[in-house]
Amino acid sequence: MASPFVYEEPVDPSGLIDRAGELRLLEDRALDGRNSRLEGARRYGKTSLLRATLAAVQRDGAIPIEVGFLGCVTAADVAQRIERAYSAQLDSRLRRWYDGLVRTLNPTVSAAPAGVGVKATPQISAPGLLDRLALPRRIHERTGRPCVIAFDEFQEVVRIDAALPGVFRSELEGQGNAAAYIFSGSHPGLMRALFGDRRHAFFAQAAPVEVGRLPPDDLADYIVARFADGRRDPGEALGPLLDAAEGHPQRAMLLAHHLYERLDAGQRGDIEAWIDALQAARLEGRGEVQVLWESCTSLERRVLKVIAQRTVALGSHEADVRFGLPKGGSARAAVERLLGDGHLVDDAATRTGWRLVDPFLGSWLRES
Helix, strand or coil: CCCCCCCCCCCCCHCCCCCHHHHHHHHHHHHHHEEEEEECCCCCCHHHHHHHHHHHHHCCCCCEEECCCCCCHHHHHHHHHHHHHHHHHHHHHHHHHHHHHHHHHHCCCCHHHHCCEEECCCCCCHHHHHHCHHHHHHHHHHHHHCEEEECCCCHHHHHHCCCHHHHHHHHHCCHHHEEEEEEECCHHHHHHHHHHHCCCCCCCCCEEEEEECHHHHHHHHHHHHHHHHCCEEEEHHHHHHHHHHCCCCCHHHHHHHHHCCCCCCCCCHHHHHHHHHHHHHHHHHHHHHHHHHCCCHHHHHHHHHHHHHHHCCCCCHHHHHHCCCCCHHHHHHHHHHHHHHHEEECCCCCCCCCCEEHHHHHHHHHCC
């Protein structure tokens, strides 16, 4: 039996662990026509939660649409992503109507000179984008059913042009009961600024729903149950696995996968199997850790080293002597950058008040 632990991509709703409260809140808010935004670190399962929410509201009669903006670099790209999402996800009867409707909308691209090729319309307020943002109103007028739209990697919209979120809001705020929106992104700093800074168009337009680390008891129940389905037992490897994962959803599944792969049906995990699984998982995750480390400045690296220890305070004599991190505002500024980029999360149990998001990075820094 192949490993049941999915870690390379978002999981289906049945694979969610300990997200019932968040799922219920998102579903209730969406069906009431209220907007939400997911707050959480990378690989904490935000996209999986988005998709579970869309599946839930569909059962209640809403029309779900998921749009991912990763890779968009122009307003025309954004408009095309929205158009393609509706085309791919509407049911067959609505899609036939939509196929006709979309041909009446303003184009997302315009003809190039001499009729050769196409070129993207450069204006951020391109009519083609506004037409596609207005699709929930058109669907509601036809069906009487609301849409629930998930905008994933929404920080890409901000990166295209700082004024582009204002174009979104100009259409979205007038849709009333026709639609509710759930926003998510992998850059916590940009997302917090967009929805929490009065200077931005989406200030206070979506309530935050936090997606945090997974509790060890729920993780243990899930892992043991999946092992049992394959007639395996994590045995004495379960405790070290939970400690190494530190509640990180993707890392927990990666570790569980490698442990599962080392056991045959009827076998029970032991420390030897655990050590092999840990080494394999860390090897698989090494590239990500190296990319992150190489992207950091010298000051940020020192800050990460101190935070990884958990028992050393920022600005302390020990931080200066052991890691070359002197007191001063520069360290705090580095923390803010790392927090905004999604590499740190709050943790009151540590001396710094922070914890590294990736436990593999933390263990590497403590051991190096």
